[in-house]
Amino acid sequence: MMFQQAQTGARLSEQVAEALAGGIRDGAWTPGCKLPTEAQLAQQFKVSRTVVREAMSQLKSLGLVESRQGYGVLVLAPGRAPLNFGATEAHSVSAVVQMAEVRRGLEAEAAGLAALRRDPAALKAIRAAQAAVEAAGRSGGGVDEDVALHRCIAQAAGNPFLLETIDYLAAHLRGAVAVSRAFESHDPAMLAEVNAEHAAIVDAIAAGDAEAARQAATRHMDQAIRRIQAAGPEFWLAEGYSLAQALERG
Numbered sequence: 001m002m003f004q005q006a007q008t009g010a011r012l013s014e015q016v017a018e019a020l021a022g023g024i025r026d027g028a029w030t031p032g033c034k035l036p037t038e039a040q041l042a043q044q045f046k047v048s049r050t051v052v053r054e055a056m057s058q059l060k061s062l063g064l065v066e067s068r069q070g071y072g073v074l075v076l077a078p079g080r081a082p083l084n085f086g087a088t089e090a091h092s093v094s095a096v097v098q099m100a101e102v103r104r105g106l107e108a109e110a111a112g113l114a115a116l117r118r119d120p121a122a123l124k125a126i127r128a129a130q131a132a133v134e135a136a137g138r139s140g141g142g143v144d145e146d147v148a149l150h151r152c153i154a155q156a157a158g159n160p161f162l163l164e165t166i167d168y169l170a171a172h173l174r175g176a177v178a179v180s181r182a183f184e185s186h187d188p189a190m191l192a193e194v195n196a197e198h199a200a201i202v203d204a205i206a207a208g209d210a211e212a213a214r215q216a217a218t219r220h221m222d223q224a225i226r227r228i229q230a231a232g233p234e235f236w237l238a239e240g241y242s243l244a245q246a247l248e249r250g
Contacts (some may be wrong), residue, residue, distance in 0.1 A: 013064065017059055034074055093229060099176035104217075108215075110154040112214040115207070117157060126202055133196075183250045198220070203218040
């Protein structure tokens with residue numbers, strides 16, 4: 001298997017690890033196969049052997065490969081991953097959790113103010129956005145719809161500074177939602193949990209109960225953090241890491 005030269009920007013070792021993990025996922029190397037030597041990989045990627053060793057360390061921490069003295073590095077069968085994350089995945093988890101922490105404060109206040117200030121038109125828009133999220137989730141999507149729901153709630157709060165702050169953070173907010181929805185979409189029970197959390201927020205807003213709305217929005221973010229922390233290395237290697245890149249660059 002041939003690889004492209006690693007590019008400047010992201011850490012070289014992470015680029016090499018991601019490329020090798022992709023080859024393993026795509027079946028270029030099956031369990032029991034031997035990876036190219038450190039020298040061969042360094043030459044193919046145009047990096048130092050130290051970079052290759054760092055990349056191998058990441059793959060080992062994810063349970064994808066193991067070293068056999070006197071033989072080389074072997075690809076492992078699925079299901080051997082240890083509980084700890086490699087550096088790449090740990091960075092990604094941290095970025096998504098940190099954005100959820102930011103969202104928790106903003107969205108709790110937006111929900112509380114929306115409960116006090118929403119009018120029939122705003123409530124109708126929120127209900128429509130909620131239904132759109134649930135419909136999109138059934139077909140495996142929902143990122144844009146999820147973002148739109150929370151923005152509708154912020155609009156109903158009637159505070160232009162709050163709305164402008166959320167709009168300013170839009171790209172980061174969307175990135176965090178994209179990672180969360182990607183993981184949640186693999187589990188119908190998890191999607192149902194998210195829908196129930198949205199419903200609790202919307203129902204509290206409709207009832208005009210500011211405190212309940214704040215609590216429901218806070219719980220939604222707390223649960224989002226719990227879910228993303230529960231995502232295993234296989235999710236981060238498959239899609240989570242690439243989706244979280246915008247957050248990490250930010």
